[in-house]
Amino acid sequence: MTSQYISWVTPNLDIYSRGRPTKMTESSSNKLLNGDSCHWTSNGKKSSKNGFVKSHGLFQEPQKYRRPREKNQNVTHNSSLYKKPFAESFEETPLLVAVLTYMGYGILTIFGYLRDFLRHWSIEKCHVAREKEEQKDFVPLYQDFENFYTRNLYMRIRDNWNRPICSVPGAKMDLVERVSHDYNWTFEHTGRVVKDVINMGSYNYLGFAENIGACANAAIEATEKYGVGVGSTRCEIGSLDIHEELEQLVARFLGVESSMAFGMGFATNSMNIPALTGKGCLILSDELNHASLVLGARLSGSTIRVFKHNNMQSLEKLLRDAIAHGQPRTHRPWKKILIVVEGIYSMEGSIVRLPEVVALKKRYKAYLYLDEAHSIGALGPNGRGVVDYFGLDPKDVDIMMGTFTKSFGAAGGYIGGKQELIDYLRRHSHSALYATSMSPPVVQQIITSMRIIMGEDGTTLGIDRIRQLSENTTYFRRELREMGFIIYGNEDSPVVPMMLYMPAKIGAFGREMLKRNIGTVVVGFPATPIIESRARFCISAAHTREMLDTALKATSEVGDLLQLKYSRRERPLPSLGWMAEESLLQD
């Protein structure tokens, strides 16, 4: 009986006990995945006294201590599961830069306290929301300190966000020019328009955000046929025939049995996870999951456990603990275990290690919820997302969720999976019951763009765009890396986060790039950790080589001006001029 129980334990225990990195051979990993019974070796580890089974499993941490030069090692621990190399890198923050960043935040905090003091004692005019004099003795409505960061740090560089766009957000766009006379508390429009700003911030991966062409014409026809508003929810009288057509098309695109579309991507996550799990279920979610996934998980009432970002050892440990110990006090088995991951994480630019997650899911009998908001249409040789990119079977992922906002130039979300699952969601999802259905021109835009990507309209436009995006991504990432910037993420992801670190450089970078006619998105706390602020570029298939070259030249100029080239890797040519100091830091 004991040999049957431990039949799934890895046979090559000597690898783990000697602390070599776990490069598993083809045959042993196949044996594990097929669940063949293995022999119990003599130097195998036994379970400890309290029943907690230690250090067995598919993926193990190497026992040797390595100096943490990079946060994620490039070496994959299970390279036999991947068909092509998985190259991710998150270069470590240089120590001097981290210290200077903390110093900068310290100075800003001190001045923040000074300004708050002046505002409180009415020496300075206060622009924030305040209670009336008569309400001062009541329970406070506005807690002053909670918005300390917003008042004193965000407001000072607020002109980099919420910039109004007055044209279609394609590869080039027009911005409304704004000016502020009281340090960003209020803005005025000068009446002028900044024309032809290169758009490096819109999620326009395949370039479908355009107002001319087949998609726009089809959307105009749909408006002429159906109008714009639907006037009801899906389950009452708001199901049009193009909704059915869209859902069947999405199911065919993804390779699943059935799918359902919703009006809003955020609402797809936050309203459907509560329908799938409840009390007594366990949700294992990645550290850096999007707010919609976190909100949906919390709303469902399940127990949530978080594993380290893209770290399969952490996920496996959580799974093993969950199965071994069960629910917290009663130790009953969990009703279901749901692993929630995203395809591309947009703040890091990293791609989920899907083959390993699927192997774990099958081994430990959990369910997988994959949120392909950024990766659908952008990854894979046929544009079918991260499942296509790794060459896996779509039937392995239980719930495939995605949005139409990023690659299809529309709005909304979808969930795809088995027929029973989608039928259940049609009756039990909050979004299906209460939210208005999608607007007809938007649906038509998705149908047309999806047909183009699949190649069903008879042209090669879809495949051309996918190939153009992949070329643009490789070129842009390689050039930025060679210039010496610290770039996070996977080599194939079209989201490129470039590290800025210091708070003043966040504002300076946004403004300098706009002076050179390039619109970028800069992100700081709380979307990222406090010292790791970044600029995020989103590559599009609509960007031509000239546009990318212009953007790269401007980025390099701004990088030299602001001293942003922090990377300490070997570079082919050290940049000259005022970089002499930086090159001394290279080891």
Add this chain to the structure above:
Amino acid sequence: MALGDCWKQLSWFYYQYLLVTALYMLEPWERTVFNSLLVSVAGMAVYTGYVFMPQHIMAILHYFEVVQ
């Protein structure tokens, strides 16, 4: 022009100082406050060094018995 280049280099260094200490984000009067504080503290340190350095050097040399 050497003076023009020198001025450009200095203003670039001042810009880097503003970026690193986050003074770039502050209003002009806040920059004045911070710069005056910094200059006064640095000035006081230099003055103290100037006044007390001879005494310290004599004490060290006396300890190592180089001078009586």
